[in-house]
Amino acid sequence: MGTFIAIVLAAVLTNNFITVKTYGICPFLGVSKKTQSAVGMGVAVTIVMALATLVTYPVYVYVMVPLHIEFLEIIFFIFIIASLVQMLEQVIKKVSPSLYNTMGIYLPLITTNCAVLGVTELVIGDMSQFLNGAAMNIGWAVLYALFAGLGFTLVMIIMSGMREKLNYYKTPKALAGFPTAMVTASFICMAFMVFTYIQI
């Protein structure tokens, strides 16, 4: 239970992917104009993160480590994630057209998303600080990926909500539009810095 809480807190708050690790900045700034699209992006990233970790972690542990080809991990993971997303898109298109309409357009964008590649790289690295003494296994890896995705979604929703509200205020001409988004992003990141003081 201690490990579970530690991983959830680490993935969502203390080591949030966007605000602390600064991964996935492109969707953070690009798709955060409307809450609806931000939620669609967040859900898509969460699903792809969990699924990608579910595939890459066993591939790394059971294929790449015994064959001593760990140095190929980045290329291999990009390879796997890209094809996985393509398959996922096809499956969703067939199984649930309504889900495809809300989420499908974001899936091709995620193939090259650094947050997804980042989580698959992180879970095969040194995770001892999050594990609270437990041994790393695929369960913890997928759990970390899932909650990292949820943390990503949380920040996306906060950002889009603030940007939607900011539309209702007059901003100086020099700051109108994207500069305001950058300022907003910096304040959100500063707010999340508070969580790094949580001791698990």
Add this chain to the structure above:
Amino acid sequence: MNLLEFSSQTWISVGIVAGIFAGSAILIGVLILIVGKVFKVDVDEKITKILENLAGANCGGCGCSGCSGFATKLASGQGDLADCHVTSPEKKAEIAALLGIELKDEERTVAVIKCNGGTENCGEKFEYFGNPTCAGCNSLLGGNKLCAYACLGCGDCKNACPENAISVEGKLAHVDPDKCISCGACISACPKHIIERIPASAPVYVACSSKCRGKDVMNACKVGCIGCGLCAKNCPHGAITMVDNLPVFDYSKCTGCLTCVAKCPRKIILTRGVAQAAEKTEAAQKAEA
């Protein structure tokens, strides 16, 4: 097992790595192929063909989310082809042939803003400092204009227009009829519902939407329609009827004689297009004489 220790020579190691990649690429390729076959979605060929013929403006004027949504709606037998005002008649004929329906004759239309108030003619109830959009302004006591049907001039229609056909001058929006594709984006964006489609060849239109009675209009606006009905009485072709204190034109009967323009005591029936050009040259000739 260490794959790279089979040989100490670099090129063999490179070959092994290349082999690994080629092998996994083929494996993943086959997997994608299988998934693609198993989860194949039958896309209606009709939809792609209709989509090719649509204008592709993705303006949303038809009420669907983009052109692909409209194409799906058309292919399923619902939806009216006339809802799309952007696609050219030739392309529409092709779509009609695809669908096996008959194309109704329709004329090109343009949007006009039925208000001539602006800051000069129509006063303000209060000064508005809030969110600079018409929707925001309208949500506060129905806007800051004295007339409840006046253009608020914050430019929601301008922002909605995909063709940059709308300009806002002196708190009054104006549509450039040459640029307008009649998509209807401004019509749904206007919170006052004072934008309307008229045939592109229409010689005149009423630049007022006020349904109020004459005295109330007089108090609010210098150029409001007081509903006197002189235009309807004097129209030699019977093209004008009075509805809710406003003249309504039947453009199929209108010949562009401009009698209504001359008779209107408030000078709010405006000429446009060919008629406007003719009037201008007449004025120029008068000035010369």
